[in-house]
Amino acid sequence: MYFNIILDTIVFFIAFFGMEGAARLMHKYVMHGFLWSIHKDHHIDMGHKFQRNNLFGLFFASISVAFFVTWAKTGNTVFASAGLGMAMYGLANLVVHDMIMHNSYLHLRDRKHSKYVTNLIAVHNMHHQNDGKNKGVNWGFLFYIPRIDVPPTLPKKR
Ligand SMILES: [Zn+2]
Ligand SMILES: [Zn+2]
Numbered sequence: 001m002y003f004n005i006i007l008d009t010i011v012f013f014i015a016f017f018g019m020e021g022a023a024r025l026m027h028k029y030v031m032h033g034f035l036w037s038i039h040k041d042h043h044i045d046m047g048h049k050f051q052r053n054n055l056f057g058l059f060f061a062s063i064s065v066a067f068f069v070t071w072a073k074t075g076n077t078v079f080a081s082a083g084l085g086m087a088m089y090g091l092a093n094l095v096v097h098d099m100i101m102h103n104s105y106l107h108l109r110d111r112k113h114s115k116y117v118t119n120l121i122a123v124h125n126m127h128h129q130n131d132g133k134n135k136g137v138n139w140g141f142l143f144y145i146p147r148i149d150v151p152p153t154l155p156k157k158r
Contacts, residue, residue, distance in 0.1 A: 008081040015085025019060070020142055023093070027139040031056060036133045043131045061090055089142075096120065097141045119144055122152030 031039035042053035067083030100117065101124045103109035109121065127138040137150045
């Protein structure tokens with residue numbers, strides 16, 4: 001079996017952080033573009049029990065699975081690293097975006113969070129201030145990137 005711990009580690013991180021980039025591009029140009037009809041119910045409560053928007057998560061998950069299948073077929077662990085990086089990003093996104101930012105499933109939003117996470121919540125709230133297809137801000141999920149993202153407007157501390 002082919003195995004290179006350094007290459008595998010690098011690929012893992014490229015897949016993990018690359019997913020934030022891919023998700024941002026997808027969010028801005030596809031989800032708020034020609035596939036708005038699928039993303040719409042994440043912005044506007046349409047009474048769906050299961051948000052159509054979750055299909056985007058399933059789309060990325062299927063790519064991750066394809067990497068694991070390729071690993072199983074070839075024995076090349078670099079494919080497992082790529083699949084794992086994507087899967088870990090998906091998991092982090094589920095916790096941070098769904099459970100913390102939107103308070104779903106485990107309802108983690110109102111816990112005590114670090115300053116970074118508190119900022120992230122505010123940054124993502126700004127994305128949701130615009131419930132239309134166009135003119136959005138802050139397309140990211142796990143990271144706040146100065147100069148690309150509009151800084152959060154936090155309520156002033158007393
Ligand atoms: Zn959106
Ligand atoms: Zn959201």
